[in-house]
Amino acid sequence: MTPQPIEIPGRFGFGTMSMTWTSQPPPIQQSIDTLKYVTSHQEYGVKLLNGGEFYGPNDANLKLLQQFLSTNDATINESLIISIKGGIDMTILKPNGSKEYISKSIENVASYFPKKGNARGPKLIFEAARVDPQVPYEDTISYIKQYVDNGTIDGISLSEVGIKSIEKATSIAPISCVELELSLFSQDLIDNGILSFLSNKQIPIIAYSPLCRGILTDYCVEHADSFLSEIPEGHFKHSLDKFQPDNFAHNLVALKKLYAFAHDVKHTSLESLALSWILKISGHHSYKGIDKVTRILPIPSGSTIKRVELNFGNFIELTDDDLTTIDTILKENPVKGLRYNAQSEGSLFQ
Structure with a gap:
């Protein structure tokens, strides 16, 4: 049977990195309760959970998701989609797209989500977290496809890819989605043509870090x-451009204007405005020269139910005039700082 891309229902996914890949991970039961809440809440309708093989030591993220699934009824799990990034050699912090390493990564990930008889559990999507410049990308995708063909995983996602890599990947296998950073403060994929390219193919985008x-x-x-001083010592945010004091101070001008627009004009929170902006763009007709924008599913995270409620609880319907107002604020107050930093820039959009 010819593989087909996995259909991802709903308007959102949920990111789980902050539950395990942090200097101070929250209690496991707290994270399980949060996952139960976000996947069972009718209004949110979250069916996609996004994780990573390297999100924490000793497969911490995979173990958390496994424990979460073990507390659910089988019919609930069958409605879910688990998307896992792998293919990163953490001993040298570099991608490894070789057949040997991709096979090792997929087999490890799949071992946490076994398919048992008729109770198949969640659909499992695998994505190589970065493009390995040492291995032709079409070869890496072909190695992943073998595991779709034999039923070990259900679909393939791409991560941090540019147009050439997307073209190579789609020539090898159906692609379920592409994970890229998108927020009011990180609009690179709009500016560099990737949004237009994916929209032409109608491949959904999983928008990570939607709240920057x-x-x-x-x-x-x-x-x-x-805000900056409250970030725990050793947290990776300290290495990111937008969290450097000078850039943060510069960007506060735009941030406060967006905050004022959210509260004084739209009567909502800044996080709601930021997520509603992505939802407005998703599927939009005639947006910045694109006939119809592909589906964009933001994946906000949150380690507590309270944070989930803050992020998901007050979406609004923005108008085209609102989009223009937001664009004007950001054009008049350009955001400073790379998505990561100069050292990491070469691994993005490859």
């Missing part, structure tokens, strides 16, 4: 003086 790792939140604006 916590910057696009009411808390950040309301605690701007202490």
